[in-house]
Amino acid sequence: MTEQTFDAVIVGAGISGALIANELSEAGFSVLILEAGSQADNRQQYIDTYYAAEIKTPDAPYGIQDGSGGSKVQANPSAPHPGVPIDARWKDPNAYKTDPRYYFVQTGSVAFGSNYERIVGGTTQHWLGTCLRFMPQDFTTKTSFGFAVDWPIGYADLEPWYTEAESQLGVAGNVAADEAIGIEHTKPYPMEEVPVSYLDQYMGKKLNGKQVGGVTITVESTPQARNTVGYDNRPPCMGNTSCVPVCPIQAKYDATVHLNKATKMRLLGSGKSSVPAKLVTKAVVYKVDVGASTDQVTALHYKDWDGNDHKVSGKRYILAAHAIENPKVLMMSPWKNGKTVANSSGQVGKNLMDHICLVAWGKTADEPIYPFRGPLSTSGIPQYRGGATRKTRAAYRVEIGNEGWNWSAGAPQSNVMELVTPTGNVKPLFGTALRNQLNKECTHQVRIAMELEATPLQTSYIKPSETHMDRFGLPRPEVHYEIMGGAKDVTYAGTDGEYTVKGYVESNNVAQQLFEQADISWDTTVDASNSTPGVFIYNNTRYQYRGAGHVIGTHTMGADKSSSVVDSYQRSWDHSNLFIVGCGSFPTTGTANPTLTMAALALRTAKELCNDLSK
Amino acid sequence: MDTPTYYQNIKPLFSQYDRIKMMYFADLWDYKQVKAHAKTILLSLKPRMVDGKPDPAGWSELPEVHVMPLYTGPWPKSQVAIFESWIAAGCPEGEAPPAPPTPGPLVEGFLTLSRVLTGFDDLNDKVLAQTYINRLLAESNAAKNNQLEALLTAFSHNPQVLDADGNCVSSYSQYLALIQDITVLWYLSSIDGALGTPENNQYIQGLVWPAIDAHPMGFANTNEQFYWRYKPEGGDFTGLQIVVPRAAKK
Ligand SMILES: Cc1cc2nc3c(=O)[nH]c(=O)nc-3n(C[C@H](O)[C@H](O)[C@H](O)COP(=O)(O)OP(=O)(O)OC[C@H]3O[C@@H](n4cnc5c(N)ncnc54)[C@H](O)[C@@H]3O)c2cc1C
Ligand code: SF4
Numbered sequence A: 001m002t003e004q005t006f007d008a009v010i011v012g013a014g015i016s017g018a019l020i021a022n023e024l025s026e027a028g029f030s031v032l033i034l035e036a037g038s039q040a041d042n043r044q045q046y047i048d049t050y051y052a053a054e055i056k057t058p059d060a061p062y063g064i065q066d067g068s069g070g071s072k073v074q075a076n077p078s079a080p081h082p083g084v085p086i087d088a089r090w091k092d093p094n095a096y097k098t099d100p101r102y103y104f105v106q107t108g109s110v111a112f113g114s115n116y117e118r119i120v121g122g123t124t125q126h127w128l129g130t131c132l133r134f135m136p137q138d139f140t141t142k143t144s145f146g147f148a149v150d151w152p153i154g155y156a157d158l159e160p161w162y163t164e165a166e167s168q169l170g171v172a173g174n175v176a177a178d179e180a181i182g183i184e185h186t187k188p189y190p191m192e193e194v195p196v197s198y199l200d201q202y203m204g205k206k207l208n209g210k211q212v213g214g215v216t217i218t219v220e221s222t223p224q225a226r227n228t229v230g231y232d233n234r235p236p237c238m239g240n241t242s243c244v245p246v247c248p249i250q251a252k253y254d255a256t257v258h259l260n261k262a263t264k265m266r267l268l269g270s271g272k273s274s275v276p277a278k279l280v281t282k283a284v285v286y287k288v289d290v291g292a293s294t295d296q297v298t299a300l301h302y303k304d305w306d307g308n309d310h311k312v313s314g315k316r317y318i319l320a321a322h323a324i325e326n327p328k329v330l331m332m333s334p335w336k337n338g339k340t341v342a343n344s345s346g347q348v349g350k351n352l353m354d355h356i357c358l359v360a361w362g363k364t365a366d367e368p369i370y371p372f373r374g375p376l377s378t379s380g381i382p383q384y385r386g387g388a389t390r391k392t393r394a395a396y397r398v399e400i401g402n403e404g405w406n407w408s409a410g411a412p413q414s415n416v417m418e419l420v421t422p423t424g425n426v427k428p429l430f431g432t433a434l435r436n437q438l439n440k441e442c443t444h445q446v447r448i449a450m451e452l453e454a455t456p457l458q459t460s461y462i463k464p465s466e467t468h469m470d471r472f473g474l475p476r477p478e479v480h481y482e483i484m485g486g487a488k489d490v491t492y493a494g495t496d497g498e499y500t501v502k503g504y505v506e507s508n509n510v511a512q513q514l515f516e517q518a519d520i521s522w523d524t525t526v527d528a529s530n531s532t533p534g535v536f537i538y539n540n541t542r543y544q545y546r547g548a549g550h551v552i553g554t555h556t557m558g559a560d561k562s563s564s565v566v567d568s569y570q571r572s573w574d575h576s577n578l579f580i581v582g583c584g585s586f587p588t589t590g591t592a593n594p595t596l597t598m599a600a601l602a603l604r605t606a607k608e609l610c611n612d613l614s615k
Numbered sequence B: 001m002d003t004p005t006y007y008q009n010i011k012p013l014f015s016q017y018d019r020i021k022m023m024y025f026a027d028l029w030d031y032k033q034v035k036a037h038a039k040t041i042l043l044s045l046k047p048r049m050v051d052g053k054p055d056p057a058g059w060s061e062l063p064e065v066h067v068m069p070l071y072t073g074p075w076p077k078s079q080v081a082i083f084e085s086w087i088a089a090g091c092p093e094g095e096a097p098p099a100p101p102t103p104g105p106l107v108e109g110f111l112t113l114s115r116v117l118t119g120f121d122d123l124n125d126k127v128l129a130q131t132y133i134n135r136l137l138a139e140s141n142a143a144k145n146n147q148l149e150a151l152l153t154a155f156s157h158n159p160q161v162l163d164a165d166g167n168c169v170s171s172y173s174q175y176l177a178l179i180q181d182i183t184v185l186w187y188l189s190s191i192d193g194a195l196g197t198p199e200n201n202q203y204i205q206g207l208v209w210p211a212i213d214a215h216p217m218g219f220a221n222t223n224e225q226f227y228w229r230y231k232p233e234g235g236d237f238t239g240l241q242i243v244v245p246r247a248a249k250k
Helices: A015-026 A043-052 A141-145 A155-169 A175-179 A198-207 A256-262 A325-331 A413-420 A431-442 A499-517 A595-614 B006-013 B016-022 B031-036 B038-045 B077-088 B107-118 B126-139 B147-157 B170-188
Strands: A005-011 A031-034 A278-280 A283-290 A297-304 A309-319 A356-363 A377-381 A396-401 A445-452 A461-469 A475-480 A535-538 A541-544 A578-580
Touching: A005 A015, A005 A595, A015 A031, A015 A256, A015 A595, A031 A256, A031 A309, A155 A595, A198 A377, A198 A396, A198 A499, A283 A309, A283 A325, A309 A325, A309 A595, A325 A461, A325 A475, A356 A499, A396 A499, A413 A431, A413 B170, A431 B107, A445 A499, A499 A535, A499 A541, B006 B031, B006 B077, B031 B038, B038 B077, B107 B126, B107 B147, B107 B170, B126 B147, B126 B170, B147 B170
Parallel strands: A005 A031, A005 A309, A031 A278, A309 A578
Antiparallel strands: A283 A297, A297 A309, A356 A445, A377 A396, A396 A445, A461 A475, A535 A541
């Protein structure tokens, strides 16, 4: 065992960890970052692995698959991470033995469909980069609509931090579109918006000004952490159309941007220089020690990839290991009175949420709209995010995709297979006829996603598995996911907590109306098997949702220590030198992709840490 | 460090962005070209600075872009040093990816048949054709027992494989599975779901992409900025085309 001491020890080299490390290093504090994953020698290795992968899932470049097909990046059993579940195996805890995608032990009545990465840079290596602010009403759903809980801070508290996060990540966007739905800015975005795709322009032509589902809608360019000019020494986007899972040129922000800054010695404007943070990779943290009398965290324990144990200490500790791994590590750490660390409220691991996604797809009737070009999404329809309907059902955001039926049906590869190797009595097609038919089918494909606000539920949780371990004997996450009160099967009619599902049904109706107005056929299907992840039945109708990758709510912040895990600075109520950061701190999901809000919170926390450490 | 070599140490330093931006001058992913222009490239990696900015006057052979990489910021000194020591060592090539196969006797017939099956009249990459022949022989069940040779022989006597609707004519129905394998291979670089390796660019050469007026996901080989806002027209704005600035053409 080795022991060292730092001003701050950060667990996780993802975006929240990297942002905080960078601020502390600039302020002159010594920082140690413990990161479970490793890093490829260079970006091209991720890209080559992705090109060679049979199925181009979000984790394809990072070696979740078995390393066949010429992959350079191998799946990593020492810091395992989940993939997106694709079939009934999501319920089988032993599926993991043959397919590392099934890392979660799932025990809920519905499937948790989202994943994350355990590599240097974390999940932003494969995120899309959408960077929306929350609406002011997202912070006050209890007061405004009687739904769930209010945040302990509001939009006005966070606004300066949104501005700072947009500048640090490099967000391209259009302020006017935000202000039209009540999101005021004190500063414009640092870059002009990403030009909207040809497909978006078609949608705008068909939909702008129309009344659909009771609101007048417009198609708006989405703010995104994607360069439109050279920014922060990174090039403008070239439209590689693979933002998920890897941007070949880092036009899309990922956390290695701040990690590289934090770990370098830099001269600062003040004439001082930064203190480079120390990054230790292949360090899987598994336990937090708390002093017997002081309630202060005294050390962290980690295993390296050879299985050796290490112990480190610092003045402050920051858990930034993602909303699944943060509570898992806490719940693996005994404290007092039979409780685990930071859990006097009993809320650690509870309220597990994700925006549930309705993916809808169809084809334009006459005009080709040429998808498969440009960033995976450049526009959305913001008007369904707010309003009085939030008193009775979930609100949502509409994202318009640029990747045809790639996400929904595996296009264009699936189209080739259907035409050349059809089933049944259909004749295989070749030659010019094949080429023309393929062009016709693929150039008309449209995909949208409705991303629904979730309901925080005590019955939806993550905890360390008691029976299923990884290769070090560390528990795999047991994910018990519910989107409603916790019915024992997938038939929801008659149970309570229908807020989200009602919103889902409404968004399904709206999606159909949007397609009708835009001359798009409705080709959306629900998988035939009830065991397929995401399939559920409500009022005798079958639906299917997908995960959004937005893992939220497992160490919620609040104004009251009896019902929340951290305060608004993400400081543990129980241990004042412990901070637990990331989307797990959100009490509710809001109606926007979470990472910009998480970045704003992280920067606010970093400021608090600097003040605290300077005392 | 050991003597740096092109494939192990130099090529990974050039991003896709650098490559496309510098394409009018040299292909940075091509060993011979980088070797030929090594000194000029070095100059552009450490340009003469005036008032803290690269000298805008054309001090190198490079007609437009003086500093490379344009946006990723100046290379760290250590990286420039690797490039310098590579030049000093005589620009060694290092361990190149497996050499592409030499086109054999089946290639011409295979390409002619492939043009018919894929609907791409301009298919002409003999090396890729040989790569695919080798893969079919190794991986395709339908090509076993000399079926590929038999199909090509039949085709040389009777080029009418398809009817007017693009379906396989009955006299070729015994070869249907092989014909399907060949077509899918050209479109997706895949046989039974197994994909080609990226070293010889099979994924990014899939015909599915030009067929749908798009580019391989993960590889937009274009310098048409924000091309996706426009309607593709005659190969433009598909993400497949590097437009060489007229002034730079030699
Ligand atoms: C497909 C996909 C697309 C997405 N797109 C968007 C989007 O467009 N917009 C948006 O706002 N959000 C998006 N997200 C969500 C976004 O990626 C996450 O919100 C964000 O990355 C979370 O950041 P984090 O720092 O909390 O965690 P992570 O980024 O996951 O980083 C956590 C880090 O901690 C490390 N770690 C984990 N366990 C341990 C341990 N025990 N010891 C040491 N280190 C550990 C991990 O290796 C990792 O590096 C997307 C997610 C997915 C999956
Ligand atoms: S479209 Fe391409 S270049 Fe642009 S951000 Fe996405 S992956 Fe990067």
